[in-house]
Amino acid sequence: MMALIVELVLMPAVAFVVGLAMLLMMRKIAAKIQRRVGPPFFQPLYDVVKFFGKQTQISHGLIHDVGIIVAVGGYIAAETLIPVPGMTGIADRTDVITLIYFLMVPSLGMALAAGQCANPNASIGISRALTAMLAYDIPFVIVIFGMSWMYGTTNLVQMVEYQQAHGWGLFQAPLLAFAGLFALQGMLGKQPFEIYVAPAEIATGPMVEMGGKYLGSLIVMQSFSLYTAGILYTTLFLGGGVTWIDFLVKAFLVVAIPMTIAFQFPRYRAEQMLGSLWKWPVLAGLLGLAVVMWS
Amino acid sequence: MKELPVRTEGAFAKRTNPLAHVFDEFVRFCRSHSLFMLHYCTGCGAIELPPAMTSRFDMERLGIQPMVTPRQADILLVTGYVSVKTLKRIILTYEQMPAPKYVIGICSCTVNGGMYWQSYATAKVLADYLPVDLYIAGCMPRPEAVVSGMRKLMGLIKTGKAESWKDYYRRYDHYLGNQQALFGERWQTPTDVLGEAQQYGLHGPETEGEHTALLQQVQQPLIPHRMRLK
Numbered sequence: 001m002m003a004l005i006v007e008l009v010l011m012p013a014v015a016f017v018v019g020l021a022m023l024l025m026m027r028k029i030a031a032k033i034q035r036r037v038g039p040p041f042f043q044p045l046y047d048v049v050k051f052f053g054k055q056t057q058i059s060h061g062l063i064h065d066v067g068i069i070v071a072v073g074g075y076i077a078a079e080t081l082i083p084v085p086g087m088t089g090i091a092d093r094t095d096v097i098t099l100i101y102f103l104m105v106p107s108l109g110m111a112l113a114a115g116q117c118a119n120p121n122a123s124i125g126i127s128r129a130l131t132a133m134l135a136y137d138i139p140f141v142i143v144i145f146g147m148s149w150m151y152g153t154t155n156l157v158q159m160v161e162y163q164q165a166h167g168w169g170l171f172q173a174p175l176l177a178f179a180g181l182f183a184l185q186g187m188l189g190k191q192p193f194e195i196y197v198a199p200a201e202i203a204t205g206p207m208v209e210m211g212g213k214y215l216g217s218l219i220v221m222q223s224f225s226l227y228t229a230g231i232l233y234t235t236l237f238l239g240g241g242v243t244w245i246d247f248l249v250k251a252f253l254v255v256a257i258p259m260t261i262a263f264q265f266p267r268y269r270a271e272q273m274l275g276s277l278w279k280w281p282v283l284a285g286l287l288g289l290a291v292v293m294w295s
Numbered sequence: 296m297k298e299l300p301v302r303t304e305g306a307f308a309k310r311t312n313p314l315a316h317v318f319d320e321f322v323r324f325c326r327s328h329s330l331f332m333l334h335y336c337t338g339c340g341a342i343e344l345p346p347a348m349t350s351r352f353d354m355e356r357l358g359i360q361p362m363v364t365p366r367q368a369d370i371l372l373v374t375g376y377v378s379v380k381t382l383k384r385i386i387l388t389y390e391q392m393p394a395p396k397y398v399i400g401i402c403s404c405t406v407n408g409g410m411y412w413q414s415y416a417t418a419k420v421l422a423d424y425l426p427v428d429l430y431i432a433g434c435m436p437r438p439e440a441v442v443s444g445m446r447k448l449m450g451l452i453k454t455g456k457a458e459s460w461k462d463y464y465r466r467y468d469h470y471l472g473n474q475q476a477l478f479g480e481r482w483q484t485p486t487d488v489l490g491e492a493q494q495y496g497l498h499g500p501e502t503e504g505e506h507t508a509l510l511q512q513v514q515q516p517l518i519p520h521r522m523r524l525k
Contacts, residue, residue, distance in 0.1 A: 027355070034350055035350045036355060037355075037356040038353075038355060042328075043328070043329065046324075046328045049321070049325035049329075050322075050369075053322040054394065054395070055393075055395055055495065056393050056495060057393060058393055203363045203364050204362075204364060207367065208364050208366065209364075209366055210367065211365075212393045215366070
């Protein structure tokens with residue numbers, strides 16, 4: 001019991017630190033692609049401390065505060081459902097379907113928070129964020145279904161054990177792996193699919209009225225989202241990890257691929273995003289599903 | 296929710312924890328290395344900022360990034376001459392930023408009007424209307440000058456000397472008087488500066504005066520627009 005409590009505290013804490021490192025990696029990749037030096041090593045930490053250390057915090061009401069807590073809390077709960085080397089948390093008691101539900105909570109929390117700000121840009125941003133969720137969730141659910149069918153279980157711990165015995169999911173279902181990577185690009189909200197942040201167009205969308213600790217929480221949330229996406233893909237396709245080193249190398253590599261693609265692209269419009277996400281990854285996913293179910 | 300205790304400046308000063316000093320210095324260090332700037336591009340100085348931010352001079356290595364909304368920003372960059380109409384927007388923007396906030400006036404025009412010193416439509420000295428932390432003079436200053444000005448501001452923040460945002464609360468009557476002289480007696484902003492000064496314990500003897508009395512007389516309460524479909 002005590003060990004479980006320690007794991008439940010430790011897993012989000014590790015996620016936070018690794019997520020900040022991923023945030024740094026994202027900015028470093030952007031800098032290298034644009035031939036710049038990029039931020040110093042502790043930059044994400046400086047940003048978070050600065051935002052929480054603001055001396056006047058502007059709240060727009062109770063739901064504004066609660067929504068942010070829901071957004072960060074959704075990810076904190078999601079971290080305990082994904083097994084990492086040495087720690088399973090409650091992953092062996094639940095399954096990947098619960099995780100899908102938890103991964104939708106942050107978007108809804110942000111929608112609540114942005115809704116109370118009563119800023120038109122925030123409303124446009126939220127409507128776009130929920131549209132984006134609709135776009136990437138369909139290939140994502142197909143991928144989850146296909147992989148669960150292939151492994152014969154929805155339990156993430158058993159999936160990792162299966163892969164470590166029979167080889168990585170990436171080689172057994174490459175089409176599903178491609179669809180998953182495509183959906184990941186939308187899930188992280190990176191460049192071709194960056195419709196809801198759109199700094200030049202709707203002035204950072206849902207975050208328009210967020211300052212101080214609210215924006216600090218959203219940076220924490222972003223670092224959680226990078227970490228979750230990285231380790232979920234690693235768990236589904238790359239055989240999880242035996243030690244922390246190979247696990248983290250895989251997770252960082254997975255996150256680096258969408259980042260590298262992102263900074264070469266401009267932004268799609270909302271209907272272009274829906275079109276491309278409902279076409280290519282869904283087609284590849286359905287094909288991969290057919291292959292998995294046939295064999 | 297109204298009864299929640301709010302930490303004010305007085306409460307900060309009364310702290311006896313010896314480690315609090317260390318913590319404050321750490322926060323100041325982080326603050327100085329993470330500056331998000333809102334560049335209010337009013338004039339020609341704005342053209343020197345893209346080179347300062349992109350690959351040639353790369354401000355991000357100092358932790359300086361552009362931001363697009365006042366709520367997320369720390370620095371308000373006023374780049375160039377400020378016409379009377381523009382100044383209204385600058386003040387609205389400034390009052391929406393969460394403190395600690397810093398104002399930098401770039402170009403000679405913000406110092407003394409520059410080449411527009413004879414113009415009837417231009418506010419000459421920016422510091423009359425807003426507390427300015429730093430001027431970067433020049434017509435226009437090159438990116439090197441902008442970066443060196445930023446480094447100077449970082450030094451001021453690190454040593455705790457960039458506190459002029461408190462001045463806006465403590466001497467609000469002075470700033471409001473200058474604003475009223477320019478915009479007329481019916482000038483008001485959506486932000487309740489006097490209420491914020493009370494809330495954060497920055498209410499000084501010069502916060503209220505004849506100008507704030509005038510403001511309180513003419514102030515219209517903010518009412519939401521009625522929603523209707525055409």
